[in-house]
Amino acid sequence: MIQPPNEQFCQAGDVELCYETFGDSSGEPLLLIMGLGTQMLAWNTDFCGELADRGFYVIRFDNRDIGRSQQFDETPPPSPIELVTRRIKNPAYTLEDMADDGVRLLDCLGVESAHVTGASMGGMIAQTMASRHPSRVRSLVSIMSTTGNRWKGQPALKTMPVLLSKPPATKEASIERTLKVFALIGSPGFERDEEELREVSALSYDRRGSAAGPGRQLAAVIVSGDRTPALGKISAPTLVIHGTADKLVRPSGGKATAQAIDGAKLMLVDGMGHDMPRGVWPKIIDGIAETAARASQAVPA
Numbered sequence: 001m002i003q004p005p006n007e008q009f010c011q012a013g014d015v016e017l018c019y020e021t022f023g024d025s026s027g028e029p030l031l032l033i034m035g036l037g038t039q040m041l042a043w044n045t046d047f048c049g050e051l052a053d054r055g056f057y058v059i060r061f062d063n064r065d066i067g068r069s070q071q072f073d074e075t076p077p078p079s080p081i082e083l084v085t086r087r088i089k090n091p092a093y094t095l096e097d098m099a100d101d102g103v104r105l106l107d108c109l110g111v112e113s114a115h116v117t118g119a120s121m122g123g124m125i126a127q128t129m130a131s132r133h134p135s136r137v138r139s140l141v142s143i144m145s146t147t148g149n150r151w152k153g154q155p156a157l158k159t160m161p162v163l164l165s166k167p168p169a170t171k172e173a174s175i176e177r178t179l180k181v182f183a184l185i186g187s188p189g190f191e192r193d194e195e196e197l198r199e200v201s202a203l204s205y206d207r208r209g210s211a212a213g214p215g216r217q218l219a220a221v222i223v224s225g226d227r228t229p230a231l232g233k234i235s236a237p238t239l240v241i242h243g244t245a246d247k248l249v250r251p252s253g254g255k256a257t258a259q260a261i262d263g264a265k266l267m268l269v270d271g272m273g274h275d276m277p278r279g280v281w282p283k284i285i286d287g288i289a290e291t292a293a294r295a296s297q298a299v300p301a
Helices: 045-053 080-085 095-108 121-132 157-163 171-185 194-206 213-224 251-260 278-298
Strands: 008-012 015-022 028-033 056-061 114-119 137-143 238-243 265-269
Touching (some): 015 045, 015 095, 028 121, 028 278, 045 056, 056 095, 095 121, 114 121, 114 278, 121 213, 157 171, 238 251, 251 265
Parallel strands (some): 238 265
Antiparallel strands (some): 008 015, 015 056
């Protein structure tokens, strides 16, 4: 059964962030950043526990405008026309701001630098942290993400009607929508635990913030544009993980990310879609640990 997180709060600059930690604080710090409109709960507690067992001090958090972190309701979300034309008149914030949140969370915890792993939009935020704050990022793992190049990693058209549908008004409808979304974008090559999905969706509904938050987060992605030149500045050892069956951010996004970062390794996972089912955890956890080890080997004696 999914347990509510042990919520803690940090004033990260002007933004209050909700976070949770796993493992011994003397371990190797590992910051996990989740994707668009998705709470820290999507970093499964057991997944975080397995990383802690590998010696990591694991930090997961709700990005701004989602879950129990600060909402930005003073700024309206972009209109459908703004999203379609990619001309956002009044973005509430950018990916750079969200990356700075991660750095300030590390400050709150007294962590000088950390290994950073991000999924989907979280991968974009992690990439931005590594390019903007190289001294704070020991290693980088970017999962099912992309560069912002409009010609790379674009979603399959059949995903759009479900993903752009109106947020459900009830908990039951929200749970059913979650199941429908992951039936569409989830991993066809791995078993999906629908009961666990239901539990995470129900808890997410109870912790929900503004329904407009995901729209403002999407605007941040759009206004941040093509980040390929910035990715070329990343010096941290990097692993890019992408599923061959990802319909939401197609594999070209992962390939472009790996090509843009000097020395990055690319791991393509057969049968993985736009999620992280338990069957793919060993590959991801091994990848995070091996990339962290590369960072340790790169540090001068």
